[in-house]
Amino acid sequence: MAKQNGTAAKPPERAAERLPAYFLSLTLENVRCFGPKQTLNLSTKDGKPAPWTIILGINGTGKTTLLQSLAGFEPVFDTTVSTRPVPRHLFDSPVLLDPRSIDDSSTSEIRIRIGFDAQQYRNAQAELFVRFDHEKMVLELTDEHSPQPPYCFAYGAGRRVGNAALSEAEADDPTATLFSDRAELRNPEEWLLQLDYAFARTNDEEAKQRFNEAKELLLKIMPEGEVTDLRPVPGTGSHPKPRVEFETPYGWVPLRQLGYGYQTLVTWVADLANRMAERYPNSPNPLHEPAVVLVDEIDLHLHPKWQRKLMSFLTGRFPNVQFIATAHSPLVAQAAADANLAVLRREGDHVVIDNDLGHIRNWRIDQILTSDLFGLETARPPQIEDKLRERGKLLSKSKLTAKDQKRLSELEAEIGELPMGETADEVREREEIKKTLALLMSERKKAAP
Helix, strand or coil, X not given: CCCECCECCCCCCCHHXXXXXXXXXXXXXXXXXXXXXXXEEXXXXXXXXXXXXXXXCCCCCCHHHHHHHHHCCCCECCCCCCCCCXXXXXXXXXXXXXXHHCCCCCCEEEEEEEEECCHHHCCCEEEEEXXXXXXXXXXXXXXXXXXXXXXXEEECCCCCECCCCCCCCCCCCCCHHHCCCCCCECCHHHHXXXXXXXXXXXXXXXXXXXHHHHHHHHXXXXXXXXXXXXXXXXXXXXXXXXXXXXXXXXEEEEHHHCCHHHHHHHHHHHHHHHHHHHHCCCCCCHHHCXXXXXXXXXXXXXXXXXXXXXXXXXXXXXXXXXXXXXXXXXXXXXHCCCCEEEEEEEECCEEEEECCCCCCCXXXXXXXXXXXXXXXXXXXXXHHHHHHHHHHHHHCCCCCCHHHHHHHHHHHHHHCCCCCCCCHHHHHHHHHHHXXXXXXXXXXXXXXX
16 A cells, blocks of 8 residues: 555555554664654563553653654545545645655655454564655555554543534544644543433433443542532523533532543543444444554543543553653653653664663552652752762862761751662662671671581
């Protein structure tokens, strides 16, 4: 399948023809801040698609670019490009492959490796890649029979609630918010009201179940005790439009009066659930169907309690979804100890992808912050660190004057007692001490008569 010099490829006409698929890897070359070829691993050690991948890195190192590269392969319907679904983000508006950022002799490329989960394609793999050589852009498959990319939903950092009713909205792009700050997500209140109306109109048990499942999903994702119930409210004289209200410790309030963290989380999770139901209309449980979900800054506006639990919650509700997310939080990294972790690092004029981060199971937050994942020199407050450095200089002197002794006492009083072992170096030092002691004990046993 290819598009060259403005000629659109012809993907399958019916969405049902697309097989359950997941990403196994992403490779980029000469794409924005990525120069020499770099690969993001999206699979487990045994080569299966990783249920979770968390991408870390300081601002400006290309985390969003990685998500956009994956989402760019998702075929979307756009009549300005073709009468059939096409990967518009890579062709109609090549935001990733900017020829101005590389010299005339260079070639940019984005390549994805895909694994399939359909019975007849068990353990099968395929590759798709986009290449840009300043004259044409080409989308190719490893062979003409290769299936399409995974069903992909994406959520950018600017996750805004839409105002339009779902019934008024056209078939929209499920990845739009990752590429445009002006794009809006579907209105969760409208979704709940439609489900409630379907049950009220038909009194059908299946419609009732759909509403209760949506209600449970949104309530369970909230911190315990903060939002305890929700209800549809018909329009009245002062509020002519129907709405959904949430029960909080302060009474019943509409969605837009909840905290911004609540709004953001409810909006994108409801958007995902609504799109899954739309994608799999005949499924007994659409949330259990396969898909790939990309989330930029998954920890955005979330309290630390939410950051710890969010991954396990989403996996429980969407068990066959592959999540690939960026984050800035050590709490997310800690929760992702069993998931793929990748760090983006700047080296000279380009960024490299580090997929080999070691094991951080059972590490404390301060140890994660001072590890290679985040690179902080210390987890202590800066003012305390300055005092410790001054104290170290005094103690390094061969002889202390009376003035030095006085200052040392002042510093130790200001510093107080410090916890030990909060840095990665201290963790490694303790492990080395343990190994040395074990070796000494072994040698002592051997030498004993």
